Amino acid sequence: MNVNDLIERLMMFIPFLLSLTVHEWAHAWTAWKLGDDTAKLLGRLSLNPLVHMDPIGTFLLPLMGVPFGWAKPVPVNPLRFRPGVSLRGGMLLVAAAGPISNALIATGAFLAFKLLTQPQFVGLLPQLGPVPFLLIMLIQVNVVLCVFNLFPIPPLDGSKIIDGVIPDSLRPAWNQYCSLGPILLIGLILLPQLTGFNPIGEAVGFVMRLLFIGG
Amino acid sequence: MWLGKDLRNPMNSKWKTLLFWGVLLGVFIALYQMNRGGGIRTVPFKAFANSVMTGSVRSVEIDGNRIRFQLDGSSRSETVGVLSEALNDRLSELGIEPQYGAFKDGIGSIIVYVVAAVLLIAALIWFLKKMSGGAGGFNLLELSKSRAKLVGAETKITFADVGGCQEAKELFGDVVDFLKAPERWSKAGVRLPRGILLEGPPGSGKTYLARAVAGETGAQFYVVAASEFVQLFVGVGAARVRDMFETATKNSPAVIFIDEIDAIGRRRGSGLGGSHDEREQTLNQLLVCLDGFQQQPRIVVIAATNRPDILDQALLRPGRFDRRIKMPELTRADRIEILNIHTKDKPLDRDVSLDEVAGWTEGQHGADLESLTNEAALLAVRRARQQSAELAVTRADFRQALRPRESQNRLFDRLDAVLIESTSQLAEPTGRAVVRLHLKDHPPMEGDVLWVDATFIKLRPSGSETAVLVPKAQIQRLEAISGTEAVSRDDVSADKWAGRRTDLA
Numbered sequence: 001m002n003v004n005d006l007i008e009r010l011m012m013f014i015p016f017l018l019s020l021t022v023h024e025w026a027h028a029w030t031a032w033k034l035g036d037d038t039a040k041l042l043g044r045l046s047l048n049p050l051v052h053m054d055p056i057g058t059f060l061l062p063l064m065g066v067p068f069g070w071a072k073p074v075p076v077n078p079l080r081f082r083p084g085v086s087l088r089g090g091m092l093l094v095a096a097a098g099p100i101s102n103a104l105i106a107t108g109a110f111l112a113f114k115l116l117t118q119p120q121f122v123g124l125l126p127q128l129g130p131v132p133f134l135l136i137m138l139i140q141v142n143v144v145l146c147v148f149n150l151f152p153i154p155p156l157d158g159s160k161i162i163d164g165v166i167p168d169s170l171r172p173a174w175n176q177y178c179s180l181g182p183i184l185l186i187g188l189i190l191l192p193q194l195t196g197f198n199p200i201g202e203a204v205g206f207v208m209r210l211l212f213i214g215g
Numbered sequence: 216m217w218l219g220k221d222l223r224n225p226m227n228s229k230w231k232t233l234l235f236w237g238v239l240l241g242v243f244i245a246l247y248q249m250n251r252g253g254g255i256r257t258v259p260f261k262a263f264a265n266s267v268m269t270g271s272v273r274s275v276e277i278d279g280n281r282i283r284f285q286l287d288g289s290s291r292s293e294t295v296g297v298l299s300e301a302l303n304d305r306l307s308e309l310g311i312e313p314q315y316g317a318f319k320d321g322i323g324s325i326i327v328y329v330v331a332a333v334l335l336i337a338a339l340i341w342f343l344k345k346m347s348g349g350a351g352g353f354n355l356l357e358l359s360k361s362r363a364k365l366v367g368a369e370t371k372i373t374f375a376d377v378g379g380c381q382e383a384k385e386l387f388g389d390v391v392d393f394l395k396a397p398e399r400w401s402k403a404g405v406r407l408p409r410g411i412l413l414e415g416p417p418g419s420g421k422t423y424l425a426r427a428v429a430g431e432t433g434a435q436f437y438v439v440a441a442s443e444f445v446q447l448f449v450g451v452g453a454a455r456v457r458d459m460f461e462t463a464t465k466n467s468p469a470v471i472f473i474d475e476i477d478a479i480g481r482r483r484g485s486g487l488g489g490s491h492d493e494r495e496q497t498l499n500q501l502l503v504c505l506d507g508f509q510q511q512p513r514i515v516v517i518a519a520t521n522r523p524d525i526l527d528q529a530l531l532r533p534g535r536f537d538r539r540i541k542m543p544e545l546t547r548a549d550r551i552e553i554l555n556i557h558t559k560d561k562p563l564d565r566d567v568s569l570d571e572v573a574g575w576t577e578g579q580h581g582a583d584l585e586s587l588t589n590e591a592a593l594l595a596v597r598r599a600r601q602q603s604a605e606l607a608v609t610r611a612d613f614r615q616a617l618r619p620r621e622s623q624n625r626l627f628d629r630l631d632a633v634l635i636e637s638t639s640q641l642a643e644p645t646g647r648a649v650v651r652l653h654l655k656d657h658p659p660m661e662g663d664v665l666w667v668d669a670t671f672i673k674l675r676p677s678g679s680e681t682a683v684l685v686p687k688a689q690i691q692r693l694e695a696i697s698g699t700e701a702v703s704r705d706d707v708s709a710d711k712w713a714g715r716r717t718d719l720a
Contacts, residue, residue, distance in 0.1 A: 005257050006331060011246045014239050048232040055342040063335060130247035 013062055015137040017049050019102055019145050020071050024052040026101035027074040030094045035082030039074045068189055073155070092164025095157045099146045106142035109135045110211055139211070147203045153188060154181030249327075260296035267305050275306060275313040283318065373430045376556060377423060380549070383540045387411075387428050390515055394432035394468045397513055410505050410516045410535045412476075414523040415542025418582030421519035424542075425472040428517065434468040441478040441518075444497045452479070452497030460504045460514075468513035476518040482527045498527060505535045545580065547573050553581050557588040564609040572613050590616035627670070633693050634667055650674070652685060653692035660685070661696070 025047050028039035043051055053059065057070035076094050078087040113135040115121065116128070150158040159178065166174050192198035266272050266286055273285040283293045298306070298313070306313065374384050390411065393400050413421040422438075429436030439459060444452035463469040479497050505516060518536055520526065530536050545553070550573035558569065576584060591612040599606040634648060647663040652674070654660065660683075662676035672690070675682040 006327060007246050007249055010331070011243055014243045017239070018236070043228075046228060046232060048228060048235060050235070055338065059338050060335070060342070063331075063338070130244050133247060134243065 009063070011133075012137055012141070015134065015141045016062060016069070017053075017058070019105060019138070019141045020058065020069070021047055021049040021052055022101050022105060023098040023145060023149070024071050024074050026097040027076070027094055030097035031074070031076045031090075034085050034090045034093065036077050036080040036090075036094075038077045038080060042075065044074050088164045092161055095160030095164070098157050099149045102142040102146035102149070106139050106146060109138035109142070113139065140208075143207050143211075144200070144204050147207060148200050151188065151200070153184045154178045156185070256292045258292045258294050260294045263292070263294040263296065264302060267302050267309075270305075270309055272306075272309065272311060275311055276318065277313050277315050278318045281318070372423070372427050374427050376430075377420065377427045380420065380424060380543060382543055383413075383424060386538065386540050387424070387431075391428060391431045394428075394434050394470070394513060394515060409514065410518065410530075410537065412523065412526075412531070412536040412539045413517060413519040413542060414539060415519075415521060416580065417521055418580040419542040420581035421542060422472065422474060423581065425470065425517040425519065428515070429470040429472075432468060432470070434470045434513075434515075435463070435466045437463055437469060437471045438474065439471070440474045441476045441480065444479050444501075445494065450496065452494070453500035456497060456500040456504055463514050469515075471514065471516045473516065473518045475520060476530075477520045477522045477525055480518070480520070480526045480530050482525060498530075502529055502535060544578070547577075550576055550579070550584060553584045554588065557585050558608070561588065561592045562607050564607040566610045567608065567613065568610070571610075575613075575617055587613070587616050627687050630672075630687055630690060630693050631667065633695060634664065634672075636695070649677075649696050651694040651696055652690050653694070654685070654689050655691050657689070 025045065028045045031038070032040045032045055039045055046052075049058070052071045052074075054070060054072045062069040076091065078091050081087065081090040113132065116124070116132055116135070149156050150161075152158040152162050154160075159181065163174070163178075188199065192201065260282075263282060263284060266284065271287045273287060276283045277298070280295055280297055281293060282296060282298070283291060285291050374387075377384065413424065415421055426436060428434075437459065444455050459471065463471050479494055479501065481494070516536075518530075523539070531539070543549075547570075551569050554569045554572055572587075576587065579587070588608075591608050594612045594615050595606060595608040598604065598612070634650070647665070649662065650664055651659055651661045652672070660674060660676050662674045662679070665673040665675055665682055667673070670687055672685045672687060673682055674685055
């Protein structure tokens, strides 16, 4: 690894931190809007990355070059939702808020990037310095976060979304599947190393191709 | 830590968040600038091969399997791979001679590596600290520290503040003198007791006396409860004993006061269910430490217990806690003295005679008297507030404060009086008194009184062979039916104690 890679990794870390923070904040904000103030009382309804970070998952692993990380999960107490909000529906919304926030950031960054690369603005690009670079990084990071979190594997957000819509007849089987969650998650992360097939990479690549070639 | 601040001052937190992101943005731009000029980009080997084949390469450097190359457009790149035949041929075709040898990174890159390493190590240290410290966390280094508390000079008390205990004070006189002027004693070759065991019932002023010793000598006073030596982990207790003695030695002259020493000083090998290794280890360490500081003579260890009978013999042998001071029962004069001390700062009404109060409090200890004066003063304050009268503690206040203590005794006294009276009227002096007991939650019982003590009456009900113990507190009315005339007392039930159920029966 040379110096420039290292610097690039450090640069990548900043949009990563931003996106992770917004992701967790979105969970907390949605829960609060639905009536559950648990996260707010814990000070988690904040865009300060320090309240969400997990020393290992947010700093150590990403900075050491492990392409994987996490933040402290935002606690949600569905019993405190406003009357009228069903427990399952509310949990679904709260879970979906994280990936949606990342999708929004990615979309916003993508639109900005598209705008900057329009023929009439191309001349401006060199004067903008790090901005296009930042936009590309934001798109990358947020697509990864959104896609990865939508995998239906507990405890990822995707599983919680399925939990909210699954019919009762399938629930016993689903619960059994959920107990395997952590093993499956480790499997998912190790799969590229073991078999060369990278489901996360494939999914992210698919979205990126859609954006940049199809879009 | 962040959390607490967030809750207290949201504005502050908002600015902090903004500032944080501002700094990160600055870092991002700085890193970008660093990476721009003269930066080296890592590219796939394929890109390198393509550049060679298209002939856009200017120069090539090789260090092992790392290849650095410069393109026409002046940007430098690095890749990993080995030059193939074809590439080599193509390079010679282009007239480029690959330079072999170790790459030289500039000073700037070394700085970046160092900064990254420092950041990583700092993150690790921070994380480990967070794991070990913090609320509810557990710190191995702190575990073996003695919890002995240093009692500050501002609460200094002397023998003058201790009422009574003349004998004990005299016994302590030597110790005090020894702490003040050790030369005099060492010149005479005297080995002074360094362990003193205070024995006495709870509340008899053991702690107070020990503090007075420290106050009298101006020595540091360390207080520790023996149970603080007892810990989940084997060896911790012993380590704490050592730590305590080390601290005291550093700050000598010092008095170490170990309260409730029976927690660790129980006779060894007497526990239930096998050995008590940890406690014995702690005790052994304490014994060794007591022996060991002959060289640092200005430490005195005072231990207090209300169970001297269960202490290990080794604690009591000469050279250890060989001076045993029994907290004496207070005489009337002592009680007056103690009452004087405790009423010094309380406005007493003229009708209060402490001599009389001392008479009411036969058998009570210093703590009882202190609480009595406090209770009386409290009543006086309450009365003064309600009647907006001048604040003064009156005789009535003292009586009132004594009531709860006395009332049960009075009730029992009355029961006994009835019993004695009925016995004295027996036709036959050796016969048994026959009584009828009206109980609170039991049908009345009638029978021979076998014996009576402070809280129970033993009765053999008429027509029964087995005797029963009846708690006096259960008795509502006692009626004597033996003797020449029936004696009955039912004023017992007028007492508030009589109406209260107890868990005795």
